[in-house]
Structures are given as structure tokens and as C-alpha cells.
Amino acid sequence: MGAEPHETVGDDAPAKARRAAGDRPPIVRVEDLTIGWGDVVLQERLTFDVNEREIFAILGGSGSGKSTLLRFLTGLEPVTKGIVEVQGRRDIDLDAGFPPFGVMFQAGALFGSATVGENVELPLEEWTDLPPDAITAVAKAKLRLVGLDGAYGKFPSELSGGMKKRAAIARALALEPNLVFLDEPSAGLDPITSAELDDLILALNESLGLTFVIVTHELESVFSIVDRAILLDKASKSLIANGPPHELAESDDPRVRDFFDRRPARRDPSARPGTPNPT
Amino acid sequence: MAPGTRTLRKDEDRAFAIERRDGTLRLGGDLLLPDAAAIWRELHRTTDGLNPGPLTIDLSRANAIDGAVTALIVALRSDLAARGVRAELVGTPEELRPLVQLYEADAEPPKQRRRRKPEGMVEQVGRATAGILEELRAVVTFFGEMVVAVVGLVRHPRTGHWKEVPPLLERTGADALPIVLLINFLMGFVMAYQSARQLKMYGANVYVADLVGISVTRELAPLMTAIIVCGRSGAAFAAEIGSMKVSEEVDALRTLGLRPFAWLVVPRVIALLVVLPALTMIADIIGVIGGLFVAVTSLDVTMRGYFVETTTSVQLWDVEHGLIKSVAFALAIGLIACQQGFAASGGAEGVGRRTTATVVTSLFALVVLDALFTVMFRVLGR
Numbered sequence: 271m272g273a274e275p276h277e278t279v280g281d282d283a284p285a286k287a288r289r290a291a292g293d294r295p296p297i298v299r300v301e302d303l304t305i306g307w308g309d310v311v312l313q314e315r316l317t318f319d320v321n322e323r324e325i326f327a328i329l330g331g332s333g334s335g336k337s338t339l340l341r342f343l344t345g346l347e348p349v350t351k352g353i354v355e356v357q358g359r360r361d362i363d364l365d366a367g368f369p370p371f372g373v374m375f376q377a378g379a380l381f382g383s384a385t386v387g388e389n390v391e392l393p394l395e396e397w398t399d400l401p402p403d404a405i406t407a408v409a410k411a412k413l414r415l416v417g418l419d420g421a422y423g424k425f426p427s428e429l430s431g432g433m434k435k436r437a438a439i440a441r442a443l444a445l446e447p448n449l450v451f452l453d454e455p456s457a458g459l460d461p462i463t464s465a466e467l468d469d470l471i472l473a474l475n476e477s478l479g480l481t482f483v484i485v486t487h488e489l490e491s492v493f494s495i496v497d498r499a500i501l502l503d504k505a506s507k508s509l510i511a512n513g514p515p516h517e518l519a520e521s522d523d524p525r526v527r528d529f530f531d532r533r534p535a536r537r538d539p540s541a542r543p544g545t546p547n548p549t
Numbered sequence: 550m551a552p553g554t555r556t557l558r559k560d561e562d563r564a565f566a567i568e569r570r571d572g573t574l575r576l577g578g579d580l581l582l583p584d585a586a587a588i589w590r591e592l593h594r595t596t597d598g599l600n601p602g603p604l605t606i607d608l609s610r611a612n613a614i615d616g617a618v619t620a621l622i623v624a625l626r627s628d629l630a631a632r633g634v635r636a637e638l639v640g641t642p643e644e645l646r647p648l649v650q651l652y653e654a655d656a657e658p659p660k661q662r663r664r665r666k667p668e669g670m671v672e673q674v675g676r677a678t679a680g681i682l683e684e685l686r687a688v689v690t691f692f693g694e695m696v697v698a699v700v701g702l703v704r705h706p707r708t709g710h711w712k713e714v715p716p717l718l719e720r721t722g723a724d725a726l727p728i729v730l731l732i733n734f735l736m737g738f739v740m741a742y743q744s745a746r747q748l749k750m751y752g753a754n755v756y757v758a759d760l761v762g763i764s765v766t767r768e769l770a771p772l773m774t775a776i777i778v779c780g781r782s783g784a785a786f787a788a789e790i791g792s793m794k795v796s797e798e799v800d801a802l803r804t805l806g807l808r809p810f811a812w813l814v815v816p817r818v819i820a821l822l823v824v825l826p827a828l829t830m831i832a833d834i835i836g837v838i839g840g841l842f843v844a845v846t847s848l849d850v851t852m853r854g855y856f857v858e859t860t861t862s863v864q865l866w867d868v869e870h871g872l873i874k875s876v877a878f879a880l881a882i883g884l885i886a887c888q889q890g891f892a893a894s895g896g897a898e899g900v901g902r903r904t905t906a907t908v909v910t911s912l913f914a915l916v917v918l919d920a921l922f923t924v925m926f927r928v929l930g931r
Contacts, residue, residue: 346800368806379801381793393805396708441805 297322297449297481298343303352305338312338314507316352318500322448325475325482327492327515329529330502336485337376339502340453343483344373357449368397371449372442376457378434380426386413386437387422393444412440416470432463436470443474449481450474456488464488468495489530493519501526563587566610569595572603574636577610580618588618592625601633608649609640619652684910691888695818698810710812717820721782722828728781729774733832736769737761737839745847754848758858761840766863770832771871772919775878778825779911783886786817787907790890791900799891809891818883825879826872833868874922881914 296319303316312335320326330336341347342354345362356362357370380389390409394400400408410422416436426434435455442450455471456464472495474480486492492499492515499518501511503525511518511526519530565578565588574595580588596604606622608614626636641649668676702709741757748754790813793799799809837859844850850858889903889910 341800344804346803364803364806365808369804371804373801373804375797375801377796379797381798381801382796392807396805396807438801441801 295322296320297324297357298326298483299353299355300343301353301355303339303342303349303354305335305342305347307338311507312504313502313509316502316509318509318512320481320483321498322481323475323479324497325471325484325495327496327499328483328485328502329487329492329499331487331504331529334502334504336487336502337453340451340483340485344371344451345369368393368445370447371451372439372445372447373451374435374438374442374453374455376453377431378426378438380434380437380441382426384425385422386418386424386426386429386440389426389437390441390444393441397445409440409444412443413437415443415474416440417466430463432459432467435459435467439470439474443480448479449483452482452484452486454485454487456486456491461490464491465494471495489532501529565591567591567595573605573607575607575610576622577612579612580614582615582617585617585621589621592621596625596629596634599629599632599634602635604629604634604636606636606638607640608638608645609642611642611645614645614648616648616652619649623652687892688884688888691891692884694810695814695884698808698815701808702811702815708808708811710807710816713812713816714819717816718824720785721778721820722824725777725781725824725828726831729777729828729832730835732773732777733765733770733836734839734842736773737765737836737841738843739839740764740769740836741840741843742847745843749848754844755850755854755858757840757844757848757850758837758855759862761844762837762859762863763867765836765840766833766867767870768919770836771829771875771878772915774828774832775825775875775882775915776912778821778828778879779882779915780908782821783882783907783911784904786883786886787890787893787904788900790887791893791903794891794893795896795900813890814883814887817887818880821879821883822876825875825882829871829875830868833871870922870926874919877918877922878915881918882911885911885914 298320300319301317304311304314305316306312312333316339328336328339338347342349343356345356345364349361353360354362359370362369380386381392384392387406387409390412391405394405394408398405410419413419413422416439418433418436418440421429421433421437426437429437439450439452452471455467459467468491471482471484475482475495484496496515498513499511499515500509501518502508503510510523511521515530518526521527521530563578563584565576565580565584567577567588568575574592576588606626622638626638629636638649740761744757744760748757748760790799793813799813802809802812841852841855844855845852886907889907893899893903
């Protein structure tokens with residue numbers, strides 16, 4: 271499946287705005303990309319696009335290379351085979367200035383020796399000529415944007431898991447990127463906090479027009495906020511699906527359907543004949 | 550089915566029975582964890598020396614079985630399969646079947662992987678040598694990256710993380726002062742005390758000042774101070790950077806467009822380059838005072854006599870000798886600690902391993918550098 275313009279679910283205005291995103295040029299373009307570690311190849315010949323203002327998900331089972339793909343997209347790993355183009359720039363060099371995107375890592379990766387406010391201020395101090403009081407004002411506004419008004423002077427160790435991720439999003443937004451990569455934003459969060467984070471992503475997408483590329487396997491989150499997703503298959507080392515989540519869930523490919531229809535085989539009488547059901 | 554107690558039973562209290570007769574191994578009674586060790590021994594005793602061929606494991610007399618013993622049966626079947634004995638499980642009572650099936654004890658035994666031949670001595674030496682060369686390559690590459698970072702900082706000073714330097718100076722220098730003072734005072738004290746008896750025998754009491762002065766300034770103060778700094782700051786640097794590496798903070802720095810080298814390594818190396826020579830000079834003084842204490846209390850040397858003798862015997866070059874070494878030591882500790890920190894992977898265990906490696910490698914490097922400088926200065930006639 272290619273990166274076709276896609277259908278989104280629902281008839282609300284923001285969704286329509288996102289639907290129109292399919293007409294814009296891709297903000298991320300990946301062509302024939304091979305990813306892996308050393309001699310180990312995780313995925314081969316990956317080809318897909320991410321459109322502007324889209325909430326795009328990279329799905330796949332554990333070990334399929336989702337987070338590794340994110341490292342290649344963000345320039346943390348050098349591309350040796352294939353093409354990665356982000357906002358029209360090939361081969362992102364992270365040493366050459368601030369990159370044209372923000373990244374939120376799985377556990378937040380906030381700098382533990384600095385306060386939450388200092389974490390958000392850091393990129394502003396480095397890459398802008400704003401005076402200190404203006405930097406503080408911007409950092410506080412970013413924290414307010416993600417619902418962390420009172421966390422400015424706190425250290426990351428004083429925050430809960432969900433708050434750390436929000437703070438990390440605030441830091442990722444510090445330099446006003448229009449593309450944000452999120453690595454497993456829902457990992458380790460309870461359903462309510464996870465839903466709050468989904469709300470935040472949707473709000474930022476709809477009100478600021480941000481594009482999100484999200485690595486996840488949280489299906490509820492995928493169905494509620496994601497416009498389009500790709501599915502990486504560990505066994506065939508390839509991209510096996512690309513499209514809106516609801517379409518993927520009804521795919522003819524059993525590997526794709528199995529991923530979305532994740533019922534335990536023990537609860538499914540048609541699966542694994544003869545399998546016992548111990549009590 | 551009794552779940553069985555968790556306390557271990559003695560052999561005479563065993564509640565199971567195992568016997569082998571005519572190609573059938575019968576297991577009966579309560580096959581539970583408290584008897585697992587005895588069951589394992591018994592299973593091996595009864596199947597040792599079996600010839601290749603079929604074997605039936607009969608569970609029909611079992612009253613109870615738990616996961617641990619089922620796992621042992623799976624392991625036994627696998628061992629037997631490797632010896633050409635095809636063991637088949639039969640007669641599992643209906644109520645025990647789900648557990649047995651869950652552990653796949655009744656399935657085909659997995660094929661045993663061929664055991665890798667143990668490495669010979671030559672292979673082990675080769676692997677260790679390759680490992681050392683790889684580490685060496687990493688350190689040299691790291692040094693190269695450090696040089697590039699320094700050149701970049703000279704050209705664009707604004708990109709440095711300079712505000713990190715003062716707190717690092719405090720942590721590596723001021724905070725280390727008490728322990729540096731104590732250790733070096735004791736070094737001077739011990740040197741003087743050890744030599745006191747011999748010097749007294751020859752009436753050369755006052756020469757304790759020469760002995761302590763020269764050995765402290767040229768050798769002991771720089772080396773002992775470097776060892777203290779290596780244990781305190783080197784280990785701390787490796788742990789800090791290692792923790793940042795495994796928690797993706799280093800990656801986060803990079804995605805904010807900040808260079809981890811300029812940000813993390815350069816301030817730490819600069820701090821050590823300033824602090825170690827300064828601490829060494831203080832250590833020189835306190836080491837001489839340690840000797841003075843012994844000279845005055847045990848060798849009847851006056852305080853004035855001791856200082857006059859020290860200033861006569863210790864030349865400026867002796868102090869410079871120690872300071873030059875301390876600069877090299879600082880560079881070695883800083884680079885090794887930061888390189889090890891960046892090489893950390895695999896969570897807390899990886900950080901711990903790299904912290905230990907930092908101390909061991911740094912101590913080794915300090916001694917090697919010390920020897921090299923000694924030979925070099927000797928060749929140069931200093």
C-alpha cells in the first residue's frame with residue numbers, strides 16, 4: 271500500500287481540516303529505507319509519506335523496529351540505505367543546528383539535574399536571542415499549554431509519568447516546530463492519563479496545525495486520534511499496511527487483522543483447537 | 550488436589566514415587582515443588598544409562614503436579630531426546646492435563662541445539678585482545694571527537710555549556726579538598742615515619758625533609774590526588790553521563806540541536822584540568838607538613854631546620870614535574886570517564902559496569918602515564 275490521501279472518521283470541522291492535509295506535500299518522505307543495528311536488519315525497503323497536519327502512527331509488535339525507525343527519522347541514526355526526507359531536508363545532521371522538529375522520548379528524557387522550567391528554557395536559551403525574562407515567560411506559557419502550570423520550578427523526579435511526558439512535549443514545542451515525533455506517549459500510563467494525553471495531542475494538532483508522528487501500540491489511542499498508520503511486521507521485515515486505522519482493522523491481510531483484533535486465543539473458541547483453558 | 554506446602558521436605562517424608570520398569574517410567578503421588586529436588590535426582594537416577602529408543606512416562610498414578618515439576622519433566626524429555634531416547638507422556642489424569650498441556654510437556658520435545666564447542670585458550674586470548682583493541686579504538690575516536698568539539702568551541706564559543714563549569718569546579722575541587730588534605734598529610738607522615746629509623750641510625754635526621762619533599766612533589770602528591778579525583782569525580786562523571794545515555798537524555802540533547810560533546814564532555818574535562826593541578830599544589834604543601842610533623846616529634850628536627858632543608862632540596866622543577874603529570878592525569882581521567890559514560894547501555898547494570906570500568910581503566914592509565922613521564926624526564930635529564 272502506498273501513501274495515498276486518506277479518509278478520516280467523523281464529520282467535525284477539525285477532522286475536515288485534517289482530511290485536507292492529504293492534498294499538501296508530504297512533511298516526511300521515506301523511500302526504500304532499511305533500518306537495523308549493526309548487521310541486524312529490522313525492516314527493509316520501507317516506503318511511506320507523512321502529510322502535513324496529519325496524526326500519523328507507526329504500529330507494530332515488540333521488536334518490529336518502530337522506535338528504531340523513529341531514530342532514523344529524527345537523525346539519531348545515520349541513513350545508510352534508502353532516503354529519509356524531513357521537511358524537504360535529507361540526511362538530518364543534528365550537529366548542524368536545531369532540527370526542524372521536536373521529539374518526545376518514551377520516558378520523557380527530561381534532564382534530571384534541571385527543573386522542568388529549565389528543561390523547556392534550554393532550547394530557547396541556546397537558539398534564540400530572547401532576554402531571560404522573555405524566555406521564562408515563553409517556557410511558562412508552553413507548560414500552561416500542556417496543562418503543567420505549577421510545574422515550572424519542580425524537578426522531573428517530582429512529577430508523575432504523565433506529567434513528565436507533558437513536560438517533554440512542552441520542551442519539544444519550545445522552538446515552535448510544526449512536526450513532532452512522539453515515542454510511545456501512552457506507555458506506562460493509566461487509561462485516564464493516556465486519554466488526557468490523547469486530548470492534548472488532538473488539541474495541538476487542531477489548534478496549532480502540528481503534524482505528529484507517533485510510535486505506539488496503544489490501539490484505543492490509535493482509533494481515537496490517529497488519521498493514518500503504517501504497520502511494521504517483524505517476521506517479513508516489511509511494512510504490511512498503510513492507511514486509516516479503521517480500514518486497517520478490516521484488512522484482508524490476516525497479519526494486519528490479528529494486530530487490531532488482539533483477543534487472547536484462549537477466549538476465542540475457534541483458535542488453537544485443543545488448547546486447554548486451565549482454571 | 551492439595552497445593553502442597555512451600556517448606557522443603559526431607560527424603561523420608563517424600564510424598565511421591567518414581568520407578569522404571571520395562572521401558573516405562575512411572576511417577577506417582579504428589580509431584581510438587583517441596584519435593585522437586587528429590588524428584589529431579591530420582592528422575593536422573595532412574596533414566597541414567599538408558600539406551601536410545603522409546604520410553605513411556607506414565608503419570609496415571611499422580612495425585613497432584615505443579616508447574617515446577619512439570620517443567621522438570623519437560624527438561625528431562627529434552628535431555629533424553631538429545632541421547633536418542635524418545636520419551637512419551639501418557640496417563641495424565643484429566644484434572645492435571647491442563648497444567649501439563651500448558652507447559653507443553655506432552656508435545657514433541659524441542660530439538661536440542663548443538664552445544665557450542667568451548668573456546669580454547671588461543672580463542673580466548675584472541676577475543677580478549679580484540680576487545681582491548683576495540684576499547685582502545687573507542688578511546689582514540691573519543692579523543693578525536695573531543696578535539697573536534699574543542700576546535701568547534703574555539704570558533705563558536707557561544708555553543709559551549711560554560712555555566713556548567715563553576716559548579717563542576719566546586720564538585721570536583723572544593724568538595725574533594727578535605728579528603729585530598731587528609732590523604733596527602735598521611736602520605737607525608739608515613740613516608741617520614743618509615744624512614745625515620747634508618748635516618749636516625751646514620752644521624753641524618755634532617756634529610757627526612759629532602760626525602761619527603763622530593764617524593765611528595767614529584768610522585769606522591771600528583772599520583773595520590775589523581776587517584777582520589779579518579780575515584781570521586783571520574784566515577785561520578787561516568788555514572789552521570791551513563792544515566793543520561795540510558796534514559797535517552799543524550800539523544801534528547803541531540804534532538805534539541807545541542808552537541809553532547811560540547812555540552813557534557815568539554816566542561817568536565819576543563820574542570821578537571823583546572824582542579825587537579827590546583828589540588829596537587831595543595832597536596833604538595835600538606836604532604837610536606839605531614840613529614841614535618843614526624844620530623845619535629847620523632848627526629849628532633851626543628852621546624853625551621855626542616856623548612857630550610859626542604860627549600861634547599863626541592864627545586865622548582867620538582868613541583869613543575871608533578872604539575873605537568875597532573876595535567877596529563879586530568880585529561881586521562883576526564884576522557885576515560887566521559888567515554889565510558891557514553892558507552893553505557895542496558896539500564897542501571899550497564900551504568901554500574903561502566904562506572905567500575907572507569908575507575909579500573911583510569912587507575913591503569915594513571916600508573917602507565919606516571920611511568921612514561923618518569924622515563925621521559927629521566928631521558929631529558931630532568
